[in-house]
Amino acid sequence: MLLAKVTGSLVSTQKVGSMTGHKLLLVEPFRVDLEHGCLAGSGRSLVAVDTVGAGEGEYVLLPQGSSARLTPGTKNLPVDTVVVGIIDSVHVEHRCVYEKTD
Amino acid sequence: MLLAKVTGSLVSTQKVGSMTGHKLLLVEPFRVDLEHGCLAGSGRSLVAVDTVGAGEGEYVLLPQGSSARLTPGTKNLPVDTVVVGIIDSVHVEHRCVYEKTD
Amino acid sequence: MLLAKVTGSLVSTQKVGSMTGHKLLLVEPFRVDLEHGCLAGSGRSLVAVDTVGAGEGEYVLLPQGSSARLTPGTKNLPVDTVVVGIIDSVHVEHRCVYEKTD
Amino acid sequence: MLLAKVTGSLVSTQKVGSMTGHKLLLVEPFRVDLEHGCLAGSGRSLVAVDTVGAGEGEYVLLPQGSSARLTPGTKNLPVDTVVVGIIDSVHVEHRCVYEKTD
Amino acid sequence: MLLAKVTGSLVSTQKVGSMTGHKLLLVEPFRVDLEHGCLAGSGRSLVAVDTVGAGEGEYVLLPQGSSARLTPGTKNLPVDTVVVGIIDSVHVEHRCVYEKTD
Numbered sequence: 001m002l003l004a005k006v007t008g009s010l011v012s013t014q015k016v017g018s019m020t021g022h023k024l025l026l027v028e029p030f031r032v033d034l035e036h037g038c039l040a041g042s043g044r045s046l047v048a049v050d051t052v053g054a055g056e057g058e059y060v061l062l063p064q065g066s067s068a069r070l071t072p073g074t075k076n077l078p079v080d081t082v083v084v085g086i087i088d089s090v091h092v093e094h095r096c097v098y099e100k101t102d
Numbered sequence: 103m104l105l106a107k108v109t110g111s112l113v114s115t116q117k118v119g120s121m122t123g124h125k126l127l128l129v130e131p132f133r134v135d136l137e138h139g140c141l142a143g144s145g146r147s148l149v150a151v152d153t154v155g156a157g158e159g160e161y162v163l164l165p166q167g168s169s170a171r172l173t174p175g176t177k178n179l180p181v182d183t184v185v186v187g188i189i190d191s192v193h194v195e196h197r198c199v200y201e202k203t204d
Numbered sequence: 205m206l207l208a209k210v211t212g213s214l215v216s217t218q219k220v221g222s223m224t225g226h227k228l229l230l231v232e233p234f235r236v237d238l239e240h241g242c243l244a245g246s247g248r249s250l251v252a253v254d255t256v257g258a259g260e261g262e263y264v265l266l267p268q269g270s271s272a273r274l275t276p277g278t279k280n281l282p283v284d285t286v287v288v289g290i291i292d293s294v295h296v297e298h299r300c301v302y303e304k305t306d
Numbered sequence: 307m308l309l310a311k312v313t314g315s316l317v318s319t320q321k322v323g324s325m326t327g328h329k330l331l332l333v334e335p336f337r338v339d340l341e342h343g344c345l346a347g348s349g350r351s352l353v354a355v356d357t358v359g360a361g362e363g364e365y366v367l368l369p370q371g372s373s374a375r376l377t378p379g380t381k382n383l384p385v386d387t388v389v390v391g392i393i394d395s396v397h398v399e400h401r402c403v404y405e406k407t408d
Numbered sequence: 409m410l411l412a413k414v415t416g417s418l419v420s421t422q423k424v425g426s427m428t429g430h431k432l433l434l435v436e437p438f439r440v441d442l443e444h445g446c447l448a449g450s451g452r453s454l455v456a457v458d459t460v461g462a463g464e465g466e467y468v469l470l471p472q473g474s475s476a477r478l479t480p481g482t483k484n485l486p487v488d489t490v491v492v493g494i495i496d497s498v499h500v501e502h503r504c505v506y507e508k509t510d
Contacts, residue, residue: 001385007134012188012190014187015188016153028134043133047105061330069172071384072323078171078176080165080166084325088317091332092313093362111294112291115290117256117265118288120275147235180272213499230440251411282471307488337452338415338434367423369487371474373485375486377486394420396416
């Protein structure tokens with residue numbers, strides 16, 4: 001899965017019927033920058049269906065491909081990217097490189 | 103899914119039988135350019151089957167892989183990229199970086 | 205799908221039994237170069253099973269992944285890239301950037 | 307599959323129900339550096355479900371896509387990356403470029 | 409599929425049960441270098457299950473994704489990359505850019 005940040009949202013009115021009612025999030029894949037001990041953006045953009053109530057600025061767990069259809073809310077949808085979890089913390093080499101703040 | 107712009111179309115006469123009657127669009131994946139607050143092209147080209155009547159210049163929602171076969175019009179087709187929605191607007195960090203104009 | 209050019213062919217004698225009798229083409233993914241109004245090569249190489257009688261120099265439609273198995277000739281084959289159509293023409297922004305010549 | 311190094315771990319409390327109880331590892335894809343005869347990091351980050359008790363610093367075997375759901379512990383999970391083996395050694399051109407030490 | 413060269417092998421003792429007895433090869437994707445009329449390495453590394461007895465130095469045919477599970481030896485395995493054929497020769501623009509020697 002990708003580790004990604006929710007950066008925004010999209011609106012699409014004219015779409016395949018089964019997509020109605022699904023919130024579309026704009027997400028950016030991130031990576032761990034070991035040198036600086038932080039998460040670093042990739043500059044890339046993906047569109048994901050939200051299934052856990054993720055909000056802008058949160059880091060999320062992002063499976064792609066057919067696995068994106070294996071949540072209760074995305075079965076049989078024509079989607080290949082979905083948010084399945086909100087990340088609380090990331091630890092690398094015994095250091096905390098990210099911790100969610102409320 | 104990818105956020106992509108419809109840039110053109112293709113014609114293919116000699117093809118697998120099940121592909122007959124499906125409109126082929128040329129699309130370019132885009133990303134959000136946070137610095138300039140706009141959408142930016144990738145220069146890459148993909149071919150997608152249209153299922154929502156998307157036209158040249160419009161931004162669309164583009165699932166790939168097996169998920170591309172989960173629309174009423176693409177079931178069992180040998181296609182891995184399909185347009186499932188036309189994007190009306192994209193919001194990032196409380197700014198509108200794209201809004202469709204008629 | 206990718207838009208690709210058939211650049212050559214491969215021979216493989218020692219292979220999985222179900223692959224016998226399938227023509228293997230060497231293909232190069234292309235993209236549209238909007239500035240020069242032409243198709244431009246990527247330099248990448250892929251191997252595809254031919255299902256439409258495509259010849260060297262022709263531009264073809266190239267689905268990947270599980271969708272490559274959804275043609276009459278590739279069902280249940282261990283292949284992830286297949287030629288499903290020969291491209292006649294490509295139009296971008298009301299210009300013809302490619303037209304097949306006989 | 308990718309050859310990857312386990313670099314850390316993630317915690318996610320708010321997630322899809324079926325993900326509960328699965329350990330999430332942060333992994334970095336590696337490649338063989340033939341010139342220096344060693345494994346070299348890519349700088350990329352992926353999140354994988356652990357199925358073999360892999361620990362930080364170990365090199366692992368990492369299938370992606372639908373294949374990630376074909377282990378006893380990941381059936382029907384919305385995950386596309388899983389650790390299926392811990393690598394003991396890597397040999398290239400009759401040289402050992404990696405050997406696990408206890 | 410990718411055209412790849414077998415560059416080495418891996419040993420993994422602690423792994424998912426169904427993986428036992430399958431030979432793991434280290435492979436490097438290659439591309440055709442049209443300018444020099446030869447095959448050129450990518451520097452990338454993948455791990456593949458061997459199904460045809462491929463040896464170090466040989467060029468092979470490498471499907472990825474779910475298609476990797478469609479050989480008699482890899483059904484239901486958690487693998488996404490498999491060797492399904494050994495390449496005898498590659499021809500590009502009426503030139504032979506590779507021919508296997510015994």
